[in-house]
Amino acid sequence: MSSKGYVRIGMSTCGLAAGAQDVYDVLKEEILKRDLAVEVKKTGCLGMCFAEPLVEVNIAGLPRVVYGKVDKDIALKIVENHLCAHNVFNDHIFLIME
Amino acid sequence: MGITQKIIFVRDTDSQESARTRDLAILFAKALRSEIVHNRVQVIRVADIGLYNKGWIVRIWPQNIMYAGFSEENIPEIVEKSIKGDERIDSLAVEMPNLQKRIVLRNCGLIDPENIEEYIASGGYEGAKKALSVSNDDVIEQVKASGLRGRGGGGFPTWMKWNFARNTQADEKFIICNADEGDPGAYMDRSILEGDPHSVIEGMIIAGYALGASRGFFYIRAEYPLAIERVEKAIADAKSKGFLGENIFGTGFSFELEIRLGAGAFVCGEETALIASIEGKRGTPSPRPPYPSIKGLWGKPTVINNVETLANVSYIFEKGAEAFSSIGTETSKGTKVFALTGKINNSGLIEVPMGITLRQIVFDIGGGVLNNMPIKAVQTGGPSGGVIPERLLDTPVDYENLQKLGSIMGSGGMIVMSEEDCMVDISKFYLKFCVDESCGKCAPCRIGGFQMLNVLTKISEGKGDLNDLDKLRKIAFAMQKASLCGLGQTAPNPVLSTLKYFEEEYKEHVVEKTCKVGKCQGLLRFFIVSEKCVKCGACFRVCPVGAITGDREKGYVIQQEKCIKCGQCYEVCKFGAIEKR
Numbered sequence: 001m002s003s004k005g006y007v008r009i010g011m012s013t014c015g016l017a018a019g020a021q022d023v024y025d026v027l028k029e030e031i032l033k034r035d036l037a038v039e040v041k042k043t044g045c046l047g048m049c050f051a052e053p054l055v056e057v058n059i060a061g062l063p064r065v066v067y068g069k070v071d072k073d074i075a076l077k078i079v080e081n082h083l084c085a086h087n088v089f090n091d092h093i094f095l096i097m098e
Numbered sequence: 099m100g101i102t103q104k105i106i107f108v109r110d111t112d113s114q115e116s117a118r119t120r121d122l123a124i125l126f127a128k129a130l131r132s133e134i135v136h137n138r139v140q141v142i143r144v145a146d147i148g149l150y151n152k153g154w155i156v157r158i159w160p161q162n163i164m165y166a167g168f169s170e171e172n173i174p175e176i177v178e179k180s181i182k183g184d185e186r187i188d189s190l191a192v193e194m195p196n197l198q199k200r201i202v203l204r205n206c207g208l209i210d211p212e213n214i215e216e217y218i219a220s221g222g223y224e225g226a227k228k229a230l231s232v233s234n235d236d237v238i239e240q241v242k243a244s245g246l247r248g249r250g251g252g253g254f255p256t257w258m259k260w261n262f263a264r265n266t267q268a269d270e271k272f273i274i275c276n277a278d279e280g281d282p283g284a285y286m287d288r289s290i291l292e293g294d295p296h297s298v299i300e301g302m303i304i305a306g307y308a309l310g311a312s313r314g315f316f317y318i319r320a321e322y323p324l325a326i327e328r329v330e331k332a333i334a335d336a337k338s339k340g341f342l343g344e345n346i347f348g349t350g351f352s353f354e355l356e357i358r359l360g361a362g363a364f365v366c367g368e369e370t371a372l373i374a375s376i377e378g379k380r381g382t383p384s385p386r387p388p389y390p391s392i393k394g395l396w397g398k399p400t401v402i403n404n405v406e407t408l409a410n411v412s413y414i415f416e417k418g419a420e421a422f423s424s425i426g427t428e429t430s431k432g433t434k435v436f437a438l439t440g441k442i443n444n445s446g447l448i449e450v451p452m453g454i455t456l457r458q459i460v461f462d463i464g465g466g467v468l469n470n471m472p473i474k475a476v477q478t479g480g481p482s483g484g485v486i487p488e489r490l491l492d493t494p495v496d497y498e499n500l501q502k503l504g505s506i507m508g509s510g511g512m513i514v515m516s517e518e519d520c521m522v523d524i525s526k527f528y529l530k531f532c533v534d535e536s537c538g539k540c541a542p543c544r545i546g547g548f549q550m551l552n553v554l555t556k557i558s559e560g561k562g563d564l565n566d567l568d569k570l571r572k573i574a575f576a577m578q579k580a581s582l583c584g585l586g587q588t589a590p591n592p593v594l595s596t597l598k599y600f601e602e603e604y605k606e607h608v609v610e611k612t613c614k615v616g617k618c619q620g621l622l623r624f625f626i627v628s629e630k631c632v633k634c635g636a637c638f639r640v641c642p643v644g645a646i647t648g649d650r651e652k653g654y655v656i657q658q659e660k661c662i663k664c665g666q667c668y669e670v671c672k673f674g675a676i677e678k679r
Contacts, residue, residue, distance in 0.1 A: 010207055012292040013324050014285075014446075044293020046207030049446035051146065054207075063105060063159045068145060088105055090123075091116060093144040096107055096157060 005038045005059030007031070007078065010052060012045035019071060020053035026075040027055070036083055051094045057082050058097075068094030104181060105140045107157040109147040111166075114443070119143045122154050125170060129177045139181055146444070148194060150465045155192075165190040197463055199425060199451045201433045202409040206293030206447075211328050214335040217296040223341055225415030229304040230349045237308040238264060241411065244419035245431035250276060250367075250404030251482065251508045252584075253430070253497040256411070262391035263309040263399040271311040272400040273302055275408055276372060277318040277325070280364040281480025282531060284511035286435040287405040289447055291318070291325035294409070295332035299355065301408030303341065304415055306353045309401055314353065317372055319360040329357060364481075364535035368583045369394075369402050371537070382537045383583035404509065406435055426452035430496035440477070440513035441468040450495070457491040460514055471516035475599070479508025481528045481535075482588035484595025485521065504595040506588070520617035521600040522607050525593040526554045532589035543586025546577040550593060557604065559620030560611040567604055570597065616678050619663045623679050624656050630675035637667035637676060 009015070009024045028040045038059065046054055051068030055078060058064040065088060067078060074092055081089045108126060110118035123143045130139050147155050153167035158180055165176060168190050179185040200206075209216040217223070229237050242257035263271055275298060279287040291298060302314045318326050333355050336342045344352045358376050365371045366381040373395050375381035394400025403411075410432060414422045423431045430452040436459070439445045443465035450459060456476050460466070467473045475485045484505035486493070493499050500507050515524065533547040550573050556562045574590030581587045597604060606612055613621040626637070626646075633653050638646045645660035646667060656667070668676045 008208075012289055013322075014289070016324070042210050042212065043208060044206045044211045045289040045447060047203060047289075047447035047449070048444065050444045051446075056207075061103075088140065088142050090143040091145055093107065093142065094146040095148065096144070096159075098162070 005057075005083075006041055007038060007083075008041045008043050008056040008058075010044065010046050010054040010056075011042045014045055014049040015052045015054065018052035018069075022072055023053045023055060023070050023075045026072050027079065030076065030079040031083070034079065034084065036079075038083055046095075048094060054094070056097070059083065059086075062086060062088060064097040065093050066095035066097065067092045103138055103140075105142055105159040106181060107142050107144045107147065107159065109144050109155045111147065111149050111152045111155055116143070116145075122156075125173055126156070126177075129173045130181070133177055133182060135177070135182055146465075149192075150443075150461065152192070161186075164192050164194060166192040195462065197454065197458060198449055199433050200449050201413050201422070201425075202290060202297075202406050202435050203293070203447065203449045204413065205297065206289060209294065211293050211295055212331055214296060214332065214339060217294070218339075221416050222296055222412075223300055223339075225412045225417075226300045226303045226307075226341065227347055229415045230307055230347050230351055234264065234308045234310065237304065237415075240419045241308070241414065244414045244422040245426075246407065246410055246414065246422065247430065247497065248404060249406035249410070249434065249509070251479065251506060253507060256403065256407055259391050259401050259403070260305065260308050262389065263311075263401045266392050266399040268398050270313070270396075270398050271309050272395045272398060273306045273309065273311045273314040274372065274376070274395065274400060274402045275302055275314065275316045275405060276367060276369075276402050277316060277322070277405050278360045278367040278372060279319065279405075279509060280362070280367055280535075281482075281509055281511045282528075283439045283513050284437045284480055284509055286437050286447060286510045288322050288325050290405050290409055290435070291322070292328055295325075295329045296336065297409045297412045298405055299329075299332055299336055299342070301403075301411035302355060303346065303353055304411050305401060305403060305408065307351050309399070311401075312352055312354065314355045315376060315395075316355065316357045317360055317366075317376060318357060319362050319366075321362050326357060326359065333357070363537070364531075365537045365583070365585050368585060371583065372402065373400065382539045383585075385582060406510070427494065427496045429498055434495070434507065434510060436478075436510045436512040438464050438512050438514070441471065441473075441516040441518070442466070442514040443468055452496045453494045455492050455494055456486060459495070459512070460491070464514065467514060467516050469516075471518060473514065474517050474519060475515045475521070477505075477513040477515060477524070477592070478511065479506040479591075480511040481531045482506060482584065482591055483508045483511070484591045485515070485524065485599060486595075487599040504591065504598055506591070518615055518617075520613050520615045521596040521603045522554065522558050522613070523617040525596045526551070526558060528592035529554060529589065532585060536585065536589075540580075540582040540586060542577045542580040543582065543589065546573050546581075547586070547589055549573055550577075550590065554593070557607050558613070558618040560607070560618075562608045564605070564608055566608065567597065567601070612679070622663050623658060624661060624663065624665070624668060625677050625679065626654055626656055627675050627677055628653055630673050632673055632675070634673075636670045636672070640666045640670045642666065 056066045081087045155166045157164045246256045247253045366375045371381045371383040390400045435449045538544045645657045648654035
């Protein structure tokens with residue numbers, strides 16, 4: 001894997017219905033604005049539809065986690081806390097992948 | 099080094115309340131502070147950790163040690179050994195349970211469905227390459243060895259279907275992917291097509307090669323616009339890569355794929371109706387035999403496979419038949435995707451190996467019933483399936499077992515019901531669905547369904563008698579035996595299975611004229627309990643039909659003959675003074 005990290009947004013019907021498009025737009029814009037070396041990717045349904053929209057974050061030096069029930073504010077928090085300050089944050093993690 | 103950054107994830111799994119997890123996080127934070135390691139250890143509260151009703155859980159990163167069910171006394175030890183050090187305390191450690199097994203959903207949520215390169219990078223189209231390098235007899239032989247059975251509901255061995263079509267002589271043959279998913283509460287096929295369309299396309303290439311078909315069709319319902327968009331893009335990408343079209347992989351095999359849209363009729367999921375619909379005719383079933391694999395689309399041999407079946411096919415050829423058949427039970431191999439919905443904490447898509455019990459699915463994967471209500475039953479197979487009561491939840495899930503219980507595997511809808519659900523209401527709901535969706539071609543389904551629904555409505559309104567239960571059984575029997583297609587033959591299943599396991603509840607409706615959970619509006623009565631009533635008049639003002647009479651001095655009463663049972667008074671009362679019985 002490349003050292004470049006990524007965020008992945010679940011964008012199937014279940015995610016989109018829960019507001020994944022807004023989350024995608026916010027993440028894309030904020031990451032571009034801050035010029036972060038993080039790729040923004042789309043993906044399908046992970047199966048945890050109760051927690052949509054889901055955002056998986058994988059950057060070097062931090063565990064690979066999936067944030068659930070993400071809205072615009074939490075998306076901003078992902079950028080500020082997780083991607084910029086390298087701090088995983090409370091109460092919104094629904095899955096720890098590694 | 100000693101300054102390694104660590105993160106510990108904590109969760110109280112006994113409760114959905116975040117405050118309980120907060121308490122646990124505080125305990126850890128305190129313990130860490132007294133050991134002066136708090137500045138290089140982060141305590142993170144998580145919303146879900148994948149385990150339920152196991153007490154406190156802590157997971158330590160990066161070692162990935164997980165401890166469950168410990169108490170406050172253990173915390174100093176955990177901090178000392180596993181957080182300051184890297185040691186593992188075996189007596190507390192638990193492994194992450196691996197109840198799910200992802201074959202069909204292997205890429206869903208992990209790759210970009212609109213990018214063929216990502217699918218290829220994850221091993222995609224390797225299976226097709228392998229399949230096309232051997233003879234088509236070998237391909238069918240491998241599918242036979244894998245033990246794959248149709249995932250659309252019936253469970254017919256896939257290789258047999260392919261073999262019939264292969265052995266039939268014709269100038270043209272077809273393969274159809276059935277993506278006309280219409281069961282209430284089921285969306286497996288949609289998610290597969292949206293999350294990993296290439297796996298299905300690859301399955302179709304392999305199937306097309308096996309039976310010697312040169313054209314394939316996706317039959318997708320028009321209600322799935324995103325799935326259609328992604329499949330369209332996937333077909334175009336596969337074509338530009340040379341996986342579709344003339345002379346695939348230089349083997350001389352040519353194959354084209356097209357999409358046909360379904361208008362959303364439930365009956366069009368039935369093979370012969372689906373074929374009629376693609377041909378541009380009205381989507382009604384026709385008698386079988388001849389089966390489509392002998393005489394199908396435009397009179398040519400046609401194989402119709404479900405989305406999930408085809409996604410399994412590409413896995414079988416990528417990883418080998420052995421890898422597939424090692425999972426599952428004696429007669430049912432592989433995994434099954436279920437759409438877990440209803441009164442469940444974690445609703446969503448799950449993929450489990452065959453042979454897992456329903457109880458494991460509901461409590462270990464689904465996280466238990468909503469609001470910790472007692473579970474009453476699980477419904478599988480949508481409107482063609484049946485209800486499985488709580489006492490039979492330990493049954494392993496496979497085709498035969500579910501059939502024995504009066505339900506079916508179906509396409510994979512799984513609806514959890516709690517004590518708040520009324521079984522008469524449930525069977526009425528499913529039957530209503532089938533009555534609405536019946537095409538009306540054959541009398542048993544058209545008339546039988548309607549008559550059964552009338553009887554059920556009568557029962558739910560408190561006008562039924564005990565003979566009605568026999569009547570239901572009789573009509574159901576006739577429908578099962580005499581209907582033309584699967585829709586009519588299976589439509590009585592929800593009624594029969596609820597009658598079998600919850601006859602008492604039907605009798606309550608019929609004899610005592612009560613619905614204990616208050617779902618059947620016709621049987622419901624609202625009363626004002628005068629001891630609790632503070633005579634505020636809120637119910638009086640909210641009643642839309644003026645069924646509540648009285649004044650603030652004398653108090654209020656509900657005139658039963660006027661009441662339309664809308665429940666507004668019940669909701670507006672702040673003192674619990676209105677009861678429904």
